[in-house]
Amino acid sequence: MSLSSQLLAELLHAAGQGPQSFALSAGVRTIHCRALQCDPLAATIDELTLETAELASASVVQLQTASQALAQRVNYLLEPIAPIETDSQGCSVQMRSNPPQRDDNASRYYELLLRRGGSIALCRFEKQPGQPRLRVPAALTHEVIGRLIDDFAATVDGI
Amino acid sequence: MDIERDQRRFKQIVRGRIRDNLRKYITHGEMIGRKGRDLVSIPVPQLDVPRFKFGKNGSGGVGQGDGEVGDALGKPGQGPDGAGGAGSDPGGGHYLEVEVSLDELAQMLGDELELPRIKPKGAASIEAEKTKYNSIRQTGPESLRHLRRTYLRALKRQISTGSYEIEDPRVIPVRPDKQYRSWNDVPQPQVNAAVIYMMDVSGSMTDEQKEIVRTEAFWIDAWLGKQYKGVEKRYIIHDAVAKEVDEQTFYHTRESGGTRISSAYKTAAEIIDASFPVADWNIYCFQFSDGDNWGDDNRKAFELLGEKLIPASNLFCYGQVESPYGSGDFIDALEKHFGENEKLVLSEIADKDAIYESIRKFLGKGK
Numbered sequence: 001m002s003l004s005s006q007l008l009a010e011l012l013h014a015a016g017q018g019p020q021s022f023a024l025s026a027g028v029r030t031i032h033c034r035a036l037q038c039d040p041l042a043a044t045i046d047e048l049t050l051e052t053a054e055l056a057s058a059s060v061v062q063l064q065t066a067s068q069a070l071a072q073r074v075n076y077l078l079e080p081i082a083p084i085e086t087d088s089q090g091c092s093v094q095m096r097s098n099p100p101q102r103d104d105n106a107s108r109y110y111e112l113l114l115r116r117g118g119s120i121a122l123c124r125f126e127k128q129p130g131q132p133r134l135r136v137p138a139a140l141t142h143e144v145i146g147r148l149i150d151d152f153a154a155t156v157d158g159i
Numbered sequence: 160m161d162i163e164r165d166q167r168r169f170k171q172i173v174r175g176r177i178r179d180n181l182r183k184y185i186t187h188g189e190m191i192g193r194k195g196r197d198l199v200s201i202p203v204p205q206l207d208v209p210r211f212k213f214g215k216n217g218s219g220g221v222g223q224g225d226g227e228v229g230d231a232l233g234k235p236g237q238g239p240d241g242a243g244g245a246g247s248d249p250g251g252g253h254y255l256e257v258e259v260s261l262d263e264l265a266q267m268l269g270d271e272l273e274l275p276r277i278k279p280k281g282a283a284s285i286e287a288e289k290t291k292y293n294s295i296r297q298t299g300p301e302s303l304r305h306l307r308r309t310y311l312r313a314l315k316r317q318i319s320t321g322s323y324e325i326e327d328p329r330v331i332p333v334r335p336d337k338q339y340r341s342w343n344d345v346p347q348p349q350v351n352a353a354v355i356y357m358m359d360v361s362g363s364m365t366d367e368q369k370e371i372v373r374t375e376a377f378w379i380d381a382w383l384g385k386q387y388k389g390v391e392k393r394y395i396i397h398d399a400v401a402k403e404v405d406e407q408t409f410y411h412t413r414e415s416g417g418t419r420i421s422s423a424y425k426t427a428a429e430i431i432d433a434s435f436p437v438a439d440w441n442i443y444c445f446q447f448s449d450g451d452n453w454g455d456d457n458r459k460a461f462e463l464l465g466e467k468l469i470p471a472s473n474l475f476c477y478g479q480v481e482s483p484y485g486s487g488d489f490i491d492a493l494e495k496h497f498g499e500n501e502k503l504v505l506s507e508i509a510d511k512d513a514i515y516e517s518i519r520k521f522l523g524k525g526k
Contacts, residue, residue, distance in 0.1 A: 085362040087417030087453050088399055094362075094417070100483050107483060127485030129509070 003031045003050075004149040008142050014038040028053050029156070031149060036137050043145065044137035048122045050152040055118020058159050060088045063114050066155050067093040070112070070120075073151045076144060077110055091116035105129075110138065120152045173257045174267070181271050185378060185518070186511045265385035268378060272519045292342045299339025308338040352387040352441040354380070355430060357423040359448035361398035362415040368480040372447040373410050375478065375514050379445060382522055387441065393430050397423040399453070403430065417453045420446075420489065424463035431471050442472045445521070447508075450479040450487025457489070461496050469502050476504045476521040 006024045014020045015038045022033045034046040058066075067083040074081050079097035086093050092115040100109035106128045113121045124138040140148070177184070295305060313332035317323035323330070358364075358372055384390050394409035395401055398416030401423040427444060435442055452460065469475050479490040490505055497503050506517040 083362070083415070085398070085417040085451075085453075086415055087419075089419070090417070090453060092417075096484060102483075107485065109484060125484070125486070131485075132488060132491070133485045 002026065002150070003029060003153065004146040007031055007033055007149060008146050011035060011038050011043050011142055011145070012040065015040045029153065033145075042139060042141045044139045045145065046123070046135070046137050048145070048148060049119050050121075050149065050156070051119045052156055053118075054156050055114075055116055055159065058091070058116045058118060060086060060091050060093075060116075062159050063091065063093045063116065066159050067095055067112075067114055069158055070114070070151065070155045071095060073154065074112075074148065076147065079109060081110060081112060100127075108136065114155075120155060122148065174259075174263075177257075177259065177264075178267055178271065181267055182515055185268070186374070186514050261381050262385050265381040268382055268518070269385070272515075272523070289345050290342050291345045292340045293345075294341045294343060296339050296341040297335075297337070299341060303340040305338045305340050309336055312336040312338060351389045351391065351439070352383055352443065353391045353393065353431075353435045354383055354443045354445065355393045355395065355427050356409065357395045357397065357401075357427060357444065357446040357448075358409060359398070359418055359420070359423075360396045360412050360414045361418040361449075361451070362413075363418065363449055363451050363482050363484065363486070364413070364480075365483065366413075368449060368482065369410065369413075371480050371508055371511055371514060372478070374511070375447070375508070375517060376445065378514075378518050379521065382518075383443065391435070391440075393434075395423050395426050395430075397426070401426040418448065418451050419456045420448060420452050421456050421460040421463055424460055424468055428463060428467040428471075431467070435471075437471045444468055444472050444475045445478070446476070447478045447480055448487070448489060449482035449484075450489035451482060451484070452487075452489045452492075457492050457496075461493075464493075465497070469497075469500065472502060474504060474521070475502055476506070478506045478508050478517055478521070481507065481509045 003024060003026045006026070007022060010020075010022050010024065011033075014035065017038065019034070019036045020038065022031070022035070024031045024033075029050060029052045032047065032049040032051065035043045036046055037044045055063075064083065064086055071081050071083060077097070079099065079101050081095050082098035084094050084096045084098065092113060095112040095114070097109035097111075100107045106126050108124065108126045110122060110124050113119070115121075122138070124136050125133045126136040127133040292303075295308060309332050310330060313330050313336040314323065316333075316336060317330060356376055358369070360369075380390075380392070392406070394404050394406055396404050396409055396412050396414075397419065398414040399419040399422060400416065403426060404412070423446065431437070431442060464475070477490065477493060479487055481487070490507060493503070493505060504521050506520045508514060508517045
């Protein structure tokens with residue numbers, strides 16, 4: 001059973017309950033998901049991370065290439081995602097919504113971090129004028145969550 | 160002379176217009192692209208010459224033409240073809256380009272922001288060679304010929320040789336009469352300043368943010384240039400790695416690396432060590448970033464700042480330009496770590512309109 005199927009089954013099971021954290025493994029890959037609220041069709045996710053030792057020896061160039069591929073695959077979120085910064089010392093690539101979503105009160109964006117070691121993690125932030133940015137839950141349908149996990153896995157496969 | 164008085168008056172009006180709109184010029188960087196060597200060309204709204212205006216037709220007075228007594232009059236502007244339309248040419252005011260010296264602009268900025276004059280530290284221990292035309296030679300280019308001395312010498316020669324005639328007082332210089340101005344290099348003590356600009360050009364810094372930095376740096380430059388005779392400028396750009404660059408590269412580079420502010424501090428410290436002995440130079444550091452520093456770099460950056468850069472500088476100014484992601488927290492970390500350090504000035508620049516206050520904050524200390 002794939003990681004996405006496992007997580008979706010857990011999310012369905014947790015529908016109507018309070019905040020839940022999940023850690024599900026398949027081989028060397030583990031999905032960490034913290035859901036603040038689960039419904040039969042969607043969930044508000046605080047963090048979604050794929051951890052895998054397969055990225056232990058990834059180079060910066062490989063991570064950059066992987067981030068480009070991931071940016072092309074993940075085109076179904078609220079905003080398009082693009083690589084923003086590469087940290088060659090820490091060997092990680094930061095991707096964000098580009099441009100972020102803006103309204104009168106705030107701007108909101110996804111942040112994806114690819115790290116050697118390694119992991120691919122997604123979270124969402126909100127920035128109000130004059131305030132520090134805050135991590136906010138991302139409301140995603142089960143279908144989108146499943147696609148994200150599959151795309152994370154495909155990105156690791158491509159490295 | 161009337162024309163001179165008119166010219167003076169014209170200059171006063173132009174300067175008044177610039178002063179009135181200085182905040183707009185500062186925040187929108189209109190004059191930066193117009194900078195020449197020492198002069199800046201500024202568009203000011205056309206100065207209106209008083210003139211007569213026609214009143215509305217038919218609003219009174221006596222008219223002549225066809226018609227009988229008692230015919231109704233049409234409204235002004237309504238001819239047989241109906242109401243008139245807008246012209247096809249673009250409207251808008253006419254603008255006049257006037258040239259103002261950088262020094263004058265800096266003075267206006269100082270007056271407007273009520274900036275104190277900078278008190279240079281230390282004695283004027285650096286000597287600059289200045290050329291002075293303070294001697295006379297027998298040879299030289301004709302362009303430097305000293306006419307009065309040449310004439311006097313010729314006159315003396317003619318009188319002493321008896322060739323000068325009072326009835327026909329012509330003085331004709333010959334080769335040995337000719338005198339030429341000459342120069343000497345005079346050492347002049349000068350108080351010098353070094354300005355080090357540092358800019359984050361990492362992937363998260365957008366073009367809009369860099370435009371803000373460019374505008375602010377222009378005005379800082381203008382003010383410091385007025386305060387010191389010789390201003391040495393150095394430019395550093397950084398993402399995860401820093402390098403010294405020229406002015407053009409400084410403003411037009413975009414990288415995609417991560418942000419490690421300590422790399423810029425290290426390069427700045429090296430430049431100061433190599434080129435600007437602290438005892439002789441007034442050193443100013445201006446750093447601009449979106450404050451989105453990576454990982455554990457803050458610790459290393461604070462170490463360099465506290466041990467090397469702040470002690471060496473008259474002022475260390477950090478301007479945090481707000482990024483669309485609002486992820487910068489370096490300014491808060493700086494404030495927490497250094498508290499009230501009088502040499503450290505922090506400013507948050509939310510948008511172009513905040514440039515004005517930011518400059519006041521940076522330069523308002525008079526250091």
